[in-house]
Amino acid sequence: MKNDASGAVTLLRLAAWCGMLAGLGEALLLGVQKFIFHRAIFLGPRVIWMAAAADLLLFFALGLMQLALALRWRQVRTVRCTVMLYVFTAAFGWLLIFPRIQWYASLLLAGGMAVQAGRMMARTPLQPAFISRAVKLTAALILLLCAGVEGSLWWGEQRAVSALPAAPTEAPNVLLIVMDTVRAQNLSLYGYAQPTSPQLERLARSGVQFDQAVATAPWTLPSHASMFTGRYPQELSADFLKPLDATYPTLAETLRARGWLTAGFVANTYYCGYEHGLARGFVHYEDYRASLTELLISSSLLRAVTHNAPLRRMLGNQQVLTRRTAAELNNDFLSWLARTPDAPRRPFFAFLNYYDAHEPYLPPGAKDDSPLSRWPHEHTLRTARLLNRERLSERDNQAEIAAYDRAIAYLDHQLGRLFDELARRDLLRRTLVIITSDHGEAFGEHGHYGHADNLYLPLLRVPLLVIAPGRVPAGLRVNAPVTLRDLPATILELVTHSSSPLPGQSLARFWNGSASDSAILSAVNLAPIRPGLYPEGSTAEMRSVVQWPYHYIKAPDDSEELYDLRQDPDENHDLTEQDEYEEVIEQLRRIPDQPH
Helix, strand or coil: CCHHHHHHHHHHHHHHHHHHHEEEHHHHHHHHHHHHCCCCCCCCCHHHHHHHHHHHHHHHHHHHHHHHHHHHHHHHHCHHHHHHHHHHHHHHHHHHHHCCCHHHHHHHHHHHHHHHHHHHHHCCCCCCCHHHHHHHHHHHHHHHHHHHHHHHHHHHHHHHCCCCCCCCCCCEEEEEEEEECHHHHHHHHHHHCCCCCHHHHHHCCCCCCEEEECCCCHHHHHHHHHHHHHHHHHCCCCCCCCCCCCCCCCHHHHHCCCCCCEEEEEEECCCCCHHHHHCCCCCCEECCHHHHHHHHHHHHHHHHHCHHHHHHHCCCCCCCCCCCCCHHHHHHHHHHHCCCCCCCCCCEEEEEEEEECCCCCCCCCCCCCCHHEEEEEECCCCCCCECCCCHCHHHHHHHHHHHHHHHHHHHHHHHHHHEEEEEHHHCCHHHHEEEEEECCEEHHHHHHHHCCCCCCHHHEECCCCEEEECCCCCCEEEEEEEEHHHHHHHHHHHHHHCCCCCCCHHHHHHHCCCCCCCCCEEECCCCCCCCCCCCCCCCEEEEEECCCCEEEEECCCCCCEEEEEECCCCCCCCCCCCHHHHHHHHHHHHHHHCCC
């Protein structure tokens, strides 16, 4: 390559071209994973052009570094050396998409591809004119892909809006708020000593507060699936890396068919993204947005760097790169309301999923300068978790709880701001508001940390508020256990004044005089999260029944636990060995096998 300005330009063009090709190849491989092997890729359709754009920037930066090195070692500017460098980088990035290939194997394979590319260049060198044309054509292709993806997303939404039927006259709006990973026992709303939820307390005075709301599952996807369908997890397809299928209709589909404008705004893109079936029925669904951080992680190489555990520990930064804060989610929802012509003229159903209380517990503005910022974390595409939490000292565990409390307090503050703005826009008086959580979090109770692997109350007991001026009483507190499975039936009864086509019982029974005692079921499949104990593809279902005052848990190995929540709310004393509870256990044992 010539040692002049034109040679440097050609080198940078070659870098840009190789970067775009690397990104297009990565998008193609992701498509193979998604559409042929039916695996979630945790990336939106924009990755088709974002991967190419991200790798373009990365390879261009490599080209600049190569030019800097060439000031001392001129041989690194040869076409052969340049092509070998970029083929190696592109191939290594492609192989990183397949986690079962070890990194050292990826290095060897990428090196072999680079050597072969170098031999080809020795026989047929690339000419500057060809490189220039190739850059222009590839850039044009990427621009067309970008326009095609963005255009199809916009056009699909416009068609869906135009196809909506007329809504009932004076039909109310519906706002379903899910505070991901917020357990009831850490809310001052439920008597917690720290003032974590003053805004929720203010809102509760306008509606009904449920003190014993129980999630149907201890983790995100099946819990949301129940809230959307009115069915228990064991009835649904939703499981680890298995999406909610179209077997049963969802709340969004039901309301959309009746004329509601449906929109979803999710911050937990790990299990609330469109790939997992929760977007079904929504005219507008915001999960993977176009942003600089989303652009960054569209490249497998840049993901590998940003998720590198030693690098994160060195920097003392464990924040999820693409985390969408409550303030951002509020702004996205309010902006959608403002720019949607049909929003003022027809009722809307909006689903808001907040992720601020999920691990790592780092609300905006909080310094990650605790000793735990240097503790080993595992970073994946959409989340991060502290490893070996069972080894934390009691002091560090309390520091985790304090961070969790701060995250909840931040979320509570932002909810207050959201409702102040909705009131300013005069929307609250005609809006049914549901505020809840999908599951809780464990901080050492029964030896567990995090969530998803047990059915004790720290993971199942969640907040629940129902607010609707003129439709529900203000200031009512319900002490009876209720299930989140009943939310679709509740919403449909309150906004349509008719029986629900979705299963479950309306919670309105607690203020219209028709309440009856019922068993509350929850379940989780432990096989995918304990692969050492259960074969791949198997089911190891743990179930629980709450029938006041008892909580019964049955593990996959048929072992049982029983707690009296009235006398033992922290579930410290298992009653299964006491003879006087044999009849209670037998009765509760039969409930999960009965149809509901």
